[in-house]
Amino acid sequence: MKKRALLLAGILLFCGLSPAMAASYPSRSIQFLIGWDIGGGSDQAGRTLCAKAEKYLGQPFAIQNLPAGSGAKAYMAIAGAKPDGYTIGLTTSTISTLKPLGRIPVGSEDFEHVILFNSDPGGIWVHTDAPWKSLGEFLAYAKANPERVSVAASTPGSITRFQMMALEQEGGVRFRVLSQQGGAANGLTNLAGRHIDAAMGTPLEGYALYTAGKIRPLGFCSEERVPMMADVPTWKEQGIDVALSTARTVIAPKGTPKEVIDTLYEAFRKVVTDPEYSKSMEAKGSNVHALTPEETRQFLREQDARFAALIRNTGAK
Amino acid sequence: MPTLLAAFSDVIHPWMTGIIFFGTFVGILVGALPGLSATLGVAILLPVTYYLSPAEGLLLLLGIYTGGIYGGSIAAILLNIPGCPASLMTTLDGYPLSRRGEGGRAIGIATVSSFIGGTVGVLALIFISTLLARAALSFGPAEYALLAFFGLSAIVVVVAKSVLKGFISACIGLMLATVGMDPLVSVERFSYGNFDLLGGINYIPVVIGLFGLCEVFTQALETRQAAAVRQVVRRVFPSGDDLKTILRNSFHPCWIGTLIGALPGAGGSIASIISYNRAMASDTNPERFGTGITEGLVASETANNAAVGGAMVPLLTLGIPGSSVTAVLLGAMLMHNITPGPMLYVNNPHMVYVIFIGMVMANVAMLVLGIAGAKIFPRVVNLPRTALLPVIALLCIIGAYAMSSSYTDVVIMILSGLFGFMLKQLGIPAGPLILGLILGPIAESNFRGAMELSDGSLSIFIRSPLSCGILALTMLLLASPLIRRLIAKPNRPAKAERR
Amino acid sequence: MKLLTRNSDTLTGLLFFCLSLVLLFETRRFATAMETIRAIGPQVFPNAIAGTMAVLSLILFIRGLGKPYAPLGNSGALSRKAALIAGLTCCIASSIVLLNLLGLVLWMICFLMAGQYILGERSWRRMVCLALGIAAVMYAIFVIGLSISFPVGMLGF
The missing domain is CATH 3.40.190.150 (Bordetella uptake gene, domain 1)
Incomplete structure (x- = not known):
């Protein structure tokens, strides 16, 4: 009898306590x-x-x-x-x-x-003096020159790598990939120094080089345009259905x-x-x-x- | 001009100066504790800067950055553990000095040298940043790979009594650097399914083990009769003679540090090695280096603090973070709506001047705090051996654990300590190993990247005047011991025999 | 055996030669088929480094054979030294288990006490003072000052 009463009391106490416990989170x-x-x-x-x-x-x-x-x-x-x-x-x-x-x-x-x-959002950047004015022109050139256009992306498994692979898949092209450790900064730096043709990078990462007049974006792979650079079209607008x-x-x-x-x-x-x-x-x-x-x-x-x-x-x- | 004066009065304001001093103090503390780095300091205080004005927040972080590089040298001098990779060369001459009881003097020399290097670095940032930035951009994958090899060759030649053993040490380091995921292809190397190893072996636990724990083992074995040398801390600010030596030997480390610091990804470690090597090469008695001489300390410390100013060049002019600390600084700047780049100089000259003057002030803070602390720090090492060694071991364990909360790092630290102890018995230097670990990824990924770009042609390594220059310097460097031996042979045959 | 451990050079040379052979063998695990001069595979660098190490250690070994006999020390002293190092290593390695069990503060105190004892300190007063003092300072700097997370032991701190 005592045991059951104790058990009942315990259960009641526990029920009483648990909303209290949750409330005090x-x-x-x-x-x-x-x-x-x-x-x-x-x-x-x-x-x-x-x-x-x-x-x-x-x-x-x-x-x-x-x-x-x-x-x-x-x-x-x-x-x-x-x-x-x-x-x-x-x-x-x-x-x-x-x-x-x-x-x-x-x-x-x-x-x-x-x-x-x-x-x-991610994006692809080229040098300011590059001959390609849009993503379409860039992809056309890449298609005509398979595995000759060098693009810097981060290490395998990273988001920029996936974005680049998605671009390759949708655009029907194959790039020559330069793998950069330590994020996109190295790739964009190499791009600014004209060592490579293009580089993947977020608007944030490339913004300073952009205002320095060294590189410019061909497009960002987001659903809508990036407010920071509202005059840059998205990949979707240019016919590449990728938003990663x-x-x-x-x-x-x-x-x-x-x-x-x-x-x-x-x-x-x-x-x-x-x-x-x-x-x-x-x-x-x-x-x-x-x-x-x-x-x-x-x-x-x-x-x-x-x-x-x-x-x-x-x-x- | 009025903007400059306005910025000046802003920084000199007691509250701002107080923030700078506080930041520098935190930086020195974090830099001096093994295993912690300036990156940790700035990352932890980053959210705090949200409640401060942009200028205050930025100067707090810059103070931590400046103090952190300097703080690393304190641990290097007193404990033989480089607090950051840039302080690696400081252990070579700093630690022998403190073993002789001259720890206070060594810290004084390091402080003044750091001040000179840091200030010159900021001056370079103010006056020649566009030039430096353009030079930094001309370094492509090929040049980076060659620079990494140059740095490795430099430390082998500098540190090793036997170049052969030095190269073996470098090879071990390079091998350790390959552990983890391959940088270009999705292949695991030597990680055997372990998550922690997948990211590669972190250099921090290896440095702590190789230098700190190994030293604990070595000293533990010293017989109790060996009198512990007590640190003599009479005068800390360098004497007239020391000052003259410092000033005479600071010139080259300053520009080497600034230039190499301006290269994103390179930074203080390569700068201090090349500076040290240059100092050794141009000295009449190069064998003195490594025994505890002022010139060696000056070469290392001036260069690694000049690299701080240099590292700010790509950050401010191009928005490129060259290291993890500058990456956090970039984040902080953007958080406060300060966008780096040439537009910064046009749109917000006040902020730019505040940064410049603030950095100079941080260097002053470092000088003041360093000289003041130099009386206290060495006394810590005066504890009896039975007390000091467990404390150092404790610092080693906590330091290895702190950054990534991983017991794997602690295990790596312990294994490095045992391995380092074995290396010491065999006469193999530890410096090239650490450098191989740090520079290995840079060397490998840039080499493979360069080959990818050039379609497999090795000509990419001699295509630009820059790469030819670095290649030539490396070959000269590697040949120098041989040349020196050939020159010395007719005069002193006994010396050649000792090798 | 005597030939091999003749002096530190031969010992070093031999050790690292063997190590490089092991490494060269291990690189086979991740060697990829796709490999041109342009697309350098993941095994190239490890092979090159291990190969260089093999060559260098062989040279070292041969050079050591030409040098005088200089073994590393007599067995008595060596075993005492080894015991001390083993003791310290165990103390340090046990942190991996004990840190989770005891939590930071308790573990620091135990570790400092044990470490001092192994190194020969016998005055209990000094041991306790140092352990408590250093543990307090470390706690203040790391946990309060820098807010770095450490394992919390069974007792909750």
């Missing part, structure tokens, strides 16, 4: 995992987001960098963490590419999504309670919709978004399909 610091090197573009984006969200959440973020495998280690760590909302992390497009490439067993469907807050951007999202382990996700979403949304923040992001050529968890999940599903198809068709490994 977050009650301690939240760990935020970033799968890239400290100081890199994704790290900066993540840290800025967390720093500003702290005041809306009332608890600090403990940021941890796990730079291994372009995010692989961080994704695995989040997948294996307790779904209590105290371990979340950052993703870039690699969440959609690592599984098809066979590097990790988890993909975007194995996580809860919080928000998509940032996207950087580096989209950054926040994820949580599968099974994280909906209330926790919503709390996090609210806080991040407030950060992102702050006019100062969005203005400074757009000045960097980044697009700011505040996609809800559902919209984020939908977006990532589409992104997964796009990348999977690309990897299959080009035989990338």
Whole structure:
């Protein structure tokens, strides 16, 4: 009798407590995992987001960098963490590419999504004195000279590499690829020094060289024109149906309670919709978004399909 | 002119000066702790700058950058652990000095040299940045590959008593650099499915292990009777003689540092090696280098701080970040709506002047804090060996773990320490190994890229006057020990025999 | 055996020659078929480096044979040295397990105590003072000052 009463009391207490527990989220610091090197573009984006969200959440973020495998280690760590909302992390497009490439067993469907807050469109740049005025002219020349036009892209598996492969596939051309470590900066520098014909890079990365009159963009592969350089057409406008951007999202382990996700979403949304923040992001050529968890999940599903198809068709490994 | 004066008064303002001093202090601290680098300092304080004005935020980060490079030399001198790769050459002469008890004097010399180099670097940034930027752009993949090989040859010739052993050390380093994903093709090399190795072996745990942990092992074995040399810290600011030596030997390191620092991706390490090598080559008694002489310290420290000013050239003029620190600086600038490039000079000259004057002020802060701290830092090393060694080992472990929260790095650090200890017993120098690790990726990816561009023709390496020049210098460098031996033979046969 | 460990040069030469052979063998794992002079494959550099190392270490070995006999030390001293290094290494390597278990602060204190003991310190007062003092300073700098994440042990800090 006593035992049963105790059990009943325990259950009641627990029921009484759990909404209280959920309501008091977050009650301690939240760990935020970033799968890239400290100081890199994704790290900066993540840290800025967390720093500003702290005041809306009332608890600090403990940021941890796990730079291994372009995010692989961080994704695995989040997948294996307790779904209590105290371990979340950052993703870039690699969440959609690592599984098809066979590097990790988890993909975007194995996580809860919080928000998509940032996207950087990619693009292709040529030297200011180059004879090609549009993407069409460039591709025509490349078709006439297979494997002679040198294009710089980042290491295999990176987004610029995929963007270039998509361009090759849609345009029916084959480039001579120069692989650059350390992001697009090296490639754009080489382009400015006239060592190569073209280079992949985001508007942000090429902007200073553009204002210096050394290089110019042939087009960006985003859905809409980039506000920073509104006179540059997109690839889609020029007949190449490719829109691949580096989209950054926040994820949580599968099974994280909906209330926790919503709390996090609210806080991040407030950060992102702050006019100062969005203005400074757009000045960097980044697009700011505040996609809800559902919209984020939908977006990532589409992104997964796009990348999977690309990897299959080009035989990338 | 009025803009210049306005910028000047902005920077001299106590609040701004305080921010610069604070940033420099944080930079020195972060640079001196093994395993942490200026990149960590700027990345962590980047969100803080959001609450500051653009000028304040930028100068805070510039202070950290300036202090970080200098802080690395403190660890190099006192603990034989280069706090950043640019301080590698500082260990060669700085550490022997501190072993002799002259740690305070060494730090004083390093501080003044860093100040001179840093200030000249900023002056170059102010006056000849367009020229430097144009020179930097003329370096293509072929030139970068040749430069990397030149740097490697330089350290082998400089550091190794036996060039053969030096080259073997460099080979090990180059081999370690190939671990991970191939830079051009999607192939894993030597990583055996381990995620952490897939990104390559990080040089930080290797440096910490090879220099720091190895030193802990070596000193642990020294018999208790061997009297620990206490650091004599009487006067820290260099004496008249030391000052004269510094001033006499700073000229070449300044321009070498600025020029090489202006090359994106190259930076302080290559600059200080080439500067050191040049100092050794032009000296009448090159054997003195590496035993703890002022000239060696000056050559290294002046060059690596001049490289800071040089690295700002491509950042400000072309928006190209040459290193991870400048990448964060770029992010900070853009966050505050400061877009680098020639338009910056036209649209926002005030900000440009603030940056220039602020950097000079950061160098002054470094000088003041360094001289003030130079009385305190060496005393830390005065702890008895049973206490000091565990502390250094602790720093090594924490340093290896901190940057990427990975136990793999700690394991790498321990293995490097044991390996380094073995190398020491065998008489193989550690410097070329680290440099092989750092320069290997640059050398390989640029070499393969150049071959790809030239359709497999090696002529790309002699196509431009620049590449011919670097190639010629490298060959001269490699031949120099032989030439020196041939010249020395008739006069001193015994010396040649010792080799 | 005596011939091989004649002096440091022969030992070095032999060790690294063997190492380079192992490496040359391992590069076969990732050697790709596609390889022209233009598209240099991933195995070219490792092969070239390992090959150079093999040649250099062979030269070193042969040169060492011509030099006088100079072994690295007698066995008694060597074994005592080896024991000390092994002890220190174990202490350091155990951090991999203990850091997660104990959390940063506790582990630092244990490590510093153990390290001092291995090196011969016997005064408990000095050991505890140093351990607590350094642990406090490190905590202040790394966790509070630089907010770097470290494992949190069973006790929660």
